Amino acid sequence: xxxLTGSKKIKTAxxxxxxxxxxxxxxxxxxxKKSPISINLIISNNVKSKGLKFGKxxxxxxxxxxxxxxxxxxxxLTELKKxxxxxxxxxxxxxxxxxxxxxxxxxxxxxxxxxxxxxxxGLNTHQRVIENNERYSGCSVHFVNSKLxxxxxxxxxxxxxxxxxxxxxxxxxxxxxxxxxxPKAIMKIFSP
Ligand code: GRF
Numbered sequence: 001x002x003x004l005t006g007s008k009k010i011k012t013a014x015x016x017x018x019x020x021x022x023x024x025x026x027x028x029x030x031x032x033k034k035s036p037i038s039i040n041l042i043i044s045n046n047v048k049s050k051g052l053k054f055g056k057x058x059x060x061x062x063x064x065x066x067x068x069x070x071x072x073x074x075x076x077l078t079e080l081k082k083x084x085x086x087x088x089x090x091x092x093x094x095x096x097x098x099x100x101x102x103x104x105x106x107x108x109x110x111x112x113x114x115x116x117x118x119x120x121x122g123l124n125t126h127q128r129v130i131e132n133n134e135r136y137s138g139c140s141v142h143f144v145n146s147k148l149x150x151x152x153x154x155x156x157x158x159x160x161x162x163x164x165x166x167x168x169x170x171x172x173x174x175x176x177x178x179x180x181x182x183p184k185a186i187m188k189i190f191s192p
Pocket of ligand 1: 016017018019020021022023051091092093112113114175178
């Protein structure tokens with residue numbers, strides 16, 4: 001994807017709903033010289049999202065939208081345009097974006113999902129993985145299309161499941177890998 005022009009970084013918005021640990025790792029990554037992205041905007045659908053604190057710490061502009069109607073998406077598009085955003089990273093964002101919204105940012109929306117896609121799309125991933133006695137799980141970074149967790153996969157990391165793992169311990173292990181995988185996937189897309 002040739003979004004990188006000269007030495008300018010790609011202006012990126014990160015969409016969150018919860019703890020925002022992936023947002024934090026993306027912010028740290030964006031500050032490295034080698035990073036092709038800068039984080040210029042944080043969007044949350046949840047005023048109580050713990051991740052919003054990272055916006056405050058790093059002085060990144062943040063906006064909260066309730067997503068109860070299609071007007072929210074229109075307002076977001078205006079905000080993205082205003083801030084010249086060229087890439088969207090979904091990071092624990094719990095709302096499904098509409099088809100028209102996605103088509104306006106075609107090929108420019110990424111997501112991280114805590115499973116080895118195409119297995120275990122959707123919610124409660126770790127619980128289902130443990131219930132099915134899987135030996136491996138992991139995480140995937142993929143492009144977003146209009147079908148849930150179904151866009152082209154960019155990068156995945158496999159994680160071994162131990163006998164005494166619970167869905168909570170597995171979630172923790174995988175989250176640590178997510179923090180490494182998301183920046184790696186961005187490097188893979190944008191580095192020449
Ligand atoms: C991560 O496991 C991510 O894969 C999933 O939601 C979780 C978000 O965690 N989509 P955080 O908000 O980045 O800490």
